[in-house]
Amino acid sequence: MITLNINGEPHPFASPLSIEQLLARLELADRRVAVEKNGAIVPKSQHGQVLAQDGDALEIVVAVGGG
Secondary structure (H helix, E strand, C coil), X not given: CEEEEEXXXXXXXXXXXXXXXXXXXXXCCCCCEEEXXXXXXXXXXXXXXXXXXXXCEEEEEECCCCC
C-alpha cells in the first residue's frame, strides 16, 4: 500500500503507478491537465513513464475553457 498526496489530500493506492495510470483512476485521462510531482512539472509526453511512488506530492490542475 502506498499513499500519494494529491492536491494536499492523502490518497491510498495498492502499488506505485504511472502518472498516466493515476489520471485514468482519477477519471482525468481525457481531460487537459497539468501535473506537478514533488515540485517539478511532468510533461504530458512522459506521463506513461514517470511513476508516482509512496509519499510523492502531486498537484493536478485541470484546464477549464470558456469565456
